[in-house]
Amino acid sequence: MKGSDKQSIIASVPQQGFFGHPKGLFTLFFTEFWERFSYYGMRAILVFYMYYEVSKGGLGMDEGTALAIMSIYGSLVYMSGIIGGWLADRIFGTSKAVFYGGILIMLGHILLAIPGSAAILFVSMALIVLGTGLLKPNVSSIVGEIYSEGDHRRDAGFSIFYMGINLGGFLAPLIVGTLGMKYNFHLGFGLAAVGMLLGLTVFILTKKRNLGLAGTFVANPLTPEEKRSAFTRLGLGALIAAILVAVAIPSGLLTFRSFIALVGLLGILIPTLYFIVMYRSPKTTAVERSRILAYIPLFIASVMFWAIQEQGSTILANYADKRTQLDFAGLHISPAWFQSLNPLFIILFAPVFAWLWVKLGDRQPTIPRKFSLGLLFAGLSFLVILLPAYFGGSDALVNPLWLVLSYFIVVVGELCLSPVGLSATTKLAPAAFSAQTMSLWFLSNAAAQAINAQIVKFYTPETEMVYFGVIGGASILLGILLFLLSGRIQGFMKGVK
Template identity: 70%
Template sequence: MDSRDKETMLKTIPQKGFFGHPKGLSTLFFTEFWERFSYYGMRAILLFYMYYELNHGGLGLDQTLANSIMAIYGSLVYMSGIIGGWIADRILGTGRTVFYGGILIMIGHIVLSLPGGVTALFVSMAFIILGTGLLKPNVASMVGDLYSEKDPRRDSGFSIYYMGINLGGFIAPLIVGTIGQTYNFHLGFAIAAFGMFAGLVVYVITRKKYLGLAGSHVPNPLTREERGKTFKIISVTVIILAIIGWFGITGGWLTIERVIFFISILGIIIPTLYFIMMYRSPKTTADERSHLLAYIPLFIAAMVFWAIQEQGSNILATYANERTQLSFAGIEIHSSWFQSLNPLFIVALAPVFAWMWVRLGDRQPTTPQKFSLGLIFAGLSFIVMIIPAFVNGTESLVSPLWLVLSFFLVVLGELCLSPVGLSATTKLAPAAFAAQMMSLWNLSNASAQAINAQVVRFYNPETEAIYFGVIGGIAIVLGIVLFLFAPKLKRFMKGIN
């Protein structure tokens, strides 16, 4: 989109009305609030649903396998953003892509709410993976469309949007988790489906009035010749995958473990190919190539950060269920409630960070420096988990306050890195790959969880001190290295803060 088209689009968006920000931010805020309510509500009980015994309402899967499935599921959710970004950039535009994604997510939660066993589990995962890939990167891209590139409200707007995500994430485990663990897992999944339905209603009712032309532009549409070629490639790919799946399952050699390992490899290969494709594209200018080079170390830093943060939904969830005292100050705690800690702290601290960045203005840390701080805090969140094992051993239950401290530290890192990363992605993106660049940002999370699918296999109570110590130490060292190289990266960003 050239500057004139951008100016035309901005004129159709009411620029005031939501905490000093464009009114369209409220539409995207509440759409993501309900989408995250559905996703994090489902995620709060999914691990327990997989490894609880059948007589406790679960599927009875091996606990280590369940942890790997959770990681690879999260990886595929973010990896599918490639599809969503491509469809938005080349066929539908971000606005319509978001709507269709919400429909698929809702269907996935409905399937999961039905007692269909392992088959229903994987079918629902397929719908949610595809739907989230269509919706999530494109909602964030539309937030960027609400502001001009030099609008000083931009970073603050992303922080407010990020707070909306986490408000939904905070409430969901308390409601869905309580109902799922107390009454019935499937009833909990049904409530998650209702959450996505509410998000779709908000989006449809307010979109035209508040978003104007945002999300309607297709930046790099397919030509008629490209459409025919693309349809053939997709059709052949689907047929080949179906044949491989059929013979693999019936022949017994396509196991869950082998699929997980294959996806873990894809988690490294796909973002590498993505960078190469955008860098070598004739549609990418010389300055945009420099931006991409600056983005690579930021991507790696984000990948390491998410590798720690995302273990809150599997390793730390297991730790909460198996190693933690589930009572505090006379209150009985559900293990799923710990999933509310991360968004709770973000809701409380996001306004503080948003105000702080605006207040500091030109004196605030550069984007690479903020990333390095995020890595250091993430590493510390794992380092503190060594202490209970040394003090009390691994046989006794530990105070829930250790988990509270760990989640608090990783949130400090997340607020330094994640909303800033979203903003930096929209600013460093080549014009021809705007939505796909947001998909690349989400791939940092996908790659992290793909690696986690293998890493989590090394965790057990006997090795937890080494496990937390090694991973936390690696993050801290990389954070320090990034901080030292921040001035050089700033030069590659060519004036973009």
């Protein structure tokens, strides 16, 4: 995107109107709020829907298989952001990508609301994967567009936006989770579809007035010749993939285990290729190449962090269901409610962190040091959750306050890393790859969950101390290493703070 285009966008967006921030933040805040309500509401009950017995309204899958599917599903959701970022950067812009993505997500949730088989489940998952790939990275990119490069409100704006994400994430497990777990899973999924419909409605009705030209420019448009070539390649690729799948499944080459391995490989290979392509592109300047090099260790740190944080919907969800005392203080706790803890703590403390970064100004920790703190707290959250087994053994039910503490500690790390990472991505992204770099940021989550799909099979109540200890310890060690290298990484950022 040219500098003149950026100036046109800033001039078209009302710069005051939402807690001292650009008015467009209102539109993006509530669009993402409802999208996250639909996603986290569905996710709060999905793993239980898969492994609960048919007599309880579930599909009766093996627990290990259900946990692996959840990780693979999460990986593909974030991996698809590459497709959404490319389409936005090269064909129709970020605003249209958000709209089309919302439509697909809503259709996916509607399918889940219809009682059926595992086949319907997988079709609905495919729709949500593609829709989230279009919507999630691009709505975050638009947040970056409504601020000028030197605007000190940017980090605080992303923290407010992040609070909106988590407000939806907090309410969804309580409302959708209660409806799905107490009455009927499909009613819960139906309510998630309604949430996405509300998000689309907010976006359509307010975008013209609040966002101006934000999201309307195509950053690196295809020429007519490139467009024909790209569509031809995409069509041939889809045809070849369909043929390979049709041959591989009956022959036994494509099994669930081999598919997990394939997604794990793609989770590492795709971001690696993207770094290489962006670094070698003639459209990338020398300063932008240096910033790409600085971005690599941040990406690796993000993978480690999300590998722990995302187990809140898999291993810790199963832990809540099977290992936790759910009758506590005169209240029966639904295992789905624990999914609200992470966003609840973010809602409470995101404003504190947003205020802190603004208050500190130039004295705040550098981006790499914020990331190192994120890894430290993530590791501690896993070390905390192994303590109940150490003190009480693997057979006794665990006081739910241990889970509460674990979720709290990882949230402290998340507030050091995630909103800062979103903001850093918009600052470090090469101009020709702005939306795709945001997709690359979400690929760190995809890579983390692809890795998780490989390792969740090692978790059992008997091995939980080793499981949590090894992963938590690895995160702490990586955080220390990142802290020691933070000065050199900051030098490669070429003025970005």
